[in-house]
Amino acid sequence: MTPTDICNMALSLINGGRIYGLDEETETARQCRLHYDATRKMLLSQYEWNFARKREECVLSEHKLAGYEFVYAYPEKCIRILGVIPKGERFKAESQKEYDVFTFDDNTKYIVSDVPLAYIDYVYDVKDIDVFSPVFVQALKSKMGAELAMPLTGNSGLFDQCYKLYQAATQEAKSLSAKERRQDMPYISNYVKARSW
Numbered sequence: 001m002t003p004t005d006i007c008n009m010a011l012s013l014i015n016g017g018r019i020y021g022l023d024e025e026t027e028t029a030r031q032c033r034l035h036y037d038a039t040r041k042m043l044l045s046q047y048e049w050n051f052a053r054k055r056e057e058c059v060l061s062e063h064k065l066a067g068y069e070f071v072y073a074y075p076e077k078c079i080r081i082l083g084v085i086p087k088g089e090r091f092k093a094e095s096q097k098e099y100d101v102f103t104f105d106d107n108t109k110y111i112v113s114d115v116p117l118a119y120i121d122y123v124y125d126v127k128d129i130d131v132f133s134p135v136f137v138q139a140l141k142s143k144m145g146a147e148l149a150m151p152l153t154g155n156s157g158l159f160d161q162c163y164k165l166y167q168a169a170t171q172e173a174k175s176l177s178a179k180e181r182r183q184d185m186p187y188i189s190n191y192v193k194a195r196s197w
Contacts, residue, residue: 001129006137007032010144014158028152035147043140044123045080047173051133052126058111058118063104065112072118074109077125087117135176139169
């Protein structure tokens with residue numbers, strides 16, 4: 001599968017014809033080029049897609065920022081940070097260490113934190129379509145359909161239809177992702193439950 005295939009699936013949702021390549025000099029191909037990459041990145045940033053999660057050791061920077069002990073380089077292909085984790089620990093959404101993101105004078109983003117020897121969990125910029133999950137492809141083609149509906153057809157009904165398909169796909173992704181992870185749920189005794197009234 002290629003970006004052209006995904007664009008053609010999106011175009012089929014809005015009766016927008018077909019393209020043979022994103023490099024075509026047609027209005028349809030121009031709109032696909034304009035929207036494909038931005039839509040893919042936006043969709044990646046909205047959710048913790050399992051296929052796009054990555055963990056790597058933070059690279060210490062020479063920059064300093066008052067109020068923080070450490071300044072780390074922002075990973076080049078990072079779309080969204082999920083957490084900064086001390087070495088030897090694992091990612092736990094409910095107990096995240098504090099961090100922030102700043103841009104310094106060289107217009108480069110950095111992560112600032114008080115966590116020494118940190119690792120970063122993040123969503124990275126996946127471009128290889130073979131890595132995409134089927135539900136991500138469904139969400140991407142539906143969102144692309146919504147993005148293309150107005151400029152190519154001017155039909156707001158088609159936009160609404162594609163947007164609803166996109167929302168359904170992201171809900172399905174959340175459900176499937178939750179089933180793919182095992183998380184220890186804290187046991188709360190009936191005594192504690194009764195006392196919380």
